[in-house]
Amino acid sequence: MINDEIIFEVENLEFSYPDSGNILDKLNFAVHSGEALSILGANGCGKSTLLKIFSGLLSPTAGNFKAFGKSISSQMLQEDDFAMNYHQQIGFIFQDSDVQLFCNNVTEELAFGLLQLDYSITEIKQRIAEIAKLVNIEHLLDKSPYKLSGGEKKKVAIAAVLLLNPRVLILDEPTNALDPKTQRWLVGLLQQLHQAGKTLIITTHNLNLVSELSTRGILFNEQHQIVADAPIKQLLQQQDLLREVNLI
Ligand SMILES: Nc1ncnc2c1ncn2[C@@H]1O[C@H](COP(=O)(O)OP(=O)(O)OP(=O)(O)O)[C@@H](O)[C@H]1O
Ligand SMILES: [Mg+2]
Incomplete structure (x- = not known):
């Protein structure tokens, strides 16, 4: 159910780290509500960096970044109310789950975001029970996040984000560290x-799963530029281009 509402829009967007050249080079595209988009490209092309800009963790060094129709500045993201609202609407699941998990046990981890949003304890307990069932982590609730396997950590990170019921889900290499059965799940x-109306933006190196996870693909070359933006099935057929950008 793609509709006209634009969630993100980038215009001539560029990004460089203090000690790097351009990691994102003059990007132009928009993401509509209800889309399932994958960002594809070789290691180091800038995928995670772009997702961090969408998530409000980094700000572009040039060009314009709009979310929900508004230009987003780094100053806005430093305002507590704005940032809290922004992060509630846009859920980000990091490539590395370790940077996302920091509490003593999984229940606390899951409760963290809801406590920030002033939910009552009764409601928090109920929502954690529901999400733990949905994500199959009921048996992990009392464990320390540090003692979980990579795949278990990923599930907890996903649950923590889903609990806040964001409109947009941004997932950086979500199937990494997952066994085939858990990947299918x-x-x-x-x-x-996605069918329930969430907008999804993912990165993945798993070209076998990408057409099940997205309907549109944006492809980067190793020079940090977009070289294709097309329906995913069409993109996957461009074998020469995929070879050129070092994806196959
Ligand atoms: N904090 C940082 N400071 C300086 N350079 C960085 C930083 N984070 C990433 N980079 C560099 O920016 C480039 C893009 O990194 P990014 O993580 O966005 O790539 P990626 O496309 O997600 O790669 P991968 O497929 O390996 O996850 C890389 O060359 C990386 O070394
Ligand atoms: Mg990455």
Whole structure:
């Protein structure tokens, strides 16, 4: 159910780290509400950096970044109320789950965001129970996040984000560290969320799963530029281009 509402829009967007050249080079595109978009490209082309800009964790060094129709400045993201609202609407699941998990046990981890939003304890307990069931982590609730396997950590990170019921889900390499059965389960969950109207933006190196996870693909070359923006099935057929950008 793609509709006219634009969630993100980038105009001549550029980004460089203090000690790097351009990691994102003059990007122009828009993401509409209800889309399932994948960002594809070789290691180091800038995918995670772009997702961090969408998530409000980094700001572009040049060009314009709009979310929900508004230009977003780094100053706005430093205002507590604005940032809290922004992060509630846009859920980000990091490539590395370790940077996302910091509490003593999984229940606390899951409760963290809801406590920030002033939910009552009764409601928090109820929502955690529901999400733990949906994501299959009921048996992990009392464990320390540090003692979980990579795949278990990923599930907890996903649950923590889903609890806040964001409109937009941004997932950086979501199937990394997952065994084939858990990958299938995650693909099913993401398809369900997409059908329920969520906007999905993912990165993945798993070209076998990408057409199940997205309907549109944006392809980067190793010079940090967009070289294709097309329906995903069409993009995957461009074998020469995929070879050129070092994806196959
Ligand atoms: N904090 C940082 N400071 C300086 N350079 C960085 C920083 N984070 C990333 N980079 C550099 O920016 C480039 C793009 O990194 P990014 O993580 O966005 O790539 P990616 O496309 O997500 O790669 P991968 O497929 O390996 O996850 C890389 O060359 C990386 O070394
Ligand atoms: Mg990355």
